[in-house]
Ligand SMILES: O=P(O)(O)OC[C@@]1(O)O[C@H](CO)[C@@H](O)[C@@H]1O
């Protein structure tokens with residue numbers, strides 16, 4: 001057992017575009033305007049569709065929405081103050097309170113603005129302002145500006161999906177006879193397939209296609225060296241510990257929550273993993289957590305979740321359509337359930353959840369294991385701050401721990417903790433953009449018991 005780290009870690013500053021040349025700076029200066037321009041183009045390209053569907057009202061809405069988004073793009077590019085939201089959505093007050101919180105933190109000498117304030121805040125704010133522009137312009141308020149990219153990612157990953165479903169069929173066929181070790185082997189493979197599914201995210205690529213073209217199973221061995229932290233054994237231990245009745249006062253129903261990230265191929269890998277957890281009886285319930293409006297270009301909404309299952313059921317591939325039917329049945333039986341709390345589309349660091357969304361925190365406390373997918377969730381778990389790489393994951397979580405949790409993340413932002421001494425430096429010397437290329441990944445676990453391990 002490592003000696004407990006009793007160092008008191010000062011909380012470092014938030015990553016911010018105020019650091020010229022930093023990844024946050026390049027994202028706010030280049031990538032966010034590119035994403036906004038693509039959103040404007042998408043809305044403009046659908047002008048005729050809006051006219052057919054809504055007549056002149058649709059044309060007016062298209063024009064007004066583009067006007068609001070162009071105004072925001074100008075505010076962003078000229079570092080104007082961040083503005084209060086003017087819509088009447090359920091989370092508007094919470095967003096405007098958060099703006100005030102940022103202003104209080106920053107002091108009055110500077111307004112909260114795109115290049116001066118925390119990157120996590122302004123990037124989340126941008127996606128919420130897109131929602132405001134649409135909400136202010138019915139009848140296109142519920143138009144998903146990212147839908148084309150998400151569906152394209154699904155259609156362009158068909159081969160990989162068929163491979164996965166064929167693998168699943170092979171596992172499920174004799175799952176009753178599988179030994180513990182065989183179950184563990186399949187668990188590790190599907191956990192890593194879900195991990196690498198996170199490479200397929202349209203925000204980092206600013207919408208450029210990055211669907212899964214190679215076999216997700218065959219490539220696992222060659223990807224092993226790129227997993228910088230691999231706590232799979234602790235994840236397995238948390239899952240199997242929850243199996244043994246009598247160990248805790250809980251009933252024997254094991255529940256795994258998956259905080260989803262991207263739609264398309266990544267969501268598909270999460271559904272395959274969740275199906276295995278249930279068919280192997282490692283879990284009896286899986287709760288999925290998605291976004292309540294279109295977010296970070298490719299994140300999963302309820303429409304994406306249902307659409308993906310429908311598409312899989314309709315696939316012209318025996319094992320793929322069989323998987324889709326099975327998944328539909330899990331939802332119907334309540335073995336799987338889908339949730340979309342507003343907190344997931346707010347800018348908060350997760351250490352704020354217990355105070356700012358106590359209902360969600362309490363929900364997660366009912367899980368035996370919570371899997372957090374992707375980079376943005378990792379940034380929120382660690383507060384998107386300038387931690388030293390050797391600071392422990394539990395330290396960076398700053399008390400966030402509703403249940404045993406694991407981040408499955410490919411690195412796409414320059415925050416990474418829990419590394420060995422010298423590991424970050426070595427990576428930096430061989431691969432200058434190791435933290436943002438999506439080439440490297442972590443399977444990083446934390447539970448209350450591992451508090452002393454930092
Ligand atoms: O959460 P995901 O989908 O894995 O990645 C989100 C992301 O693409 O968006 C930001 C860059 O714009 C970064 O946090 C990260 O690169």
Ligand SMILES: [Mn+2]
Nearest residue numbers: 261262296299
């Ligand atoms: Mn995402």
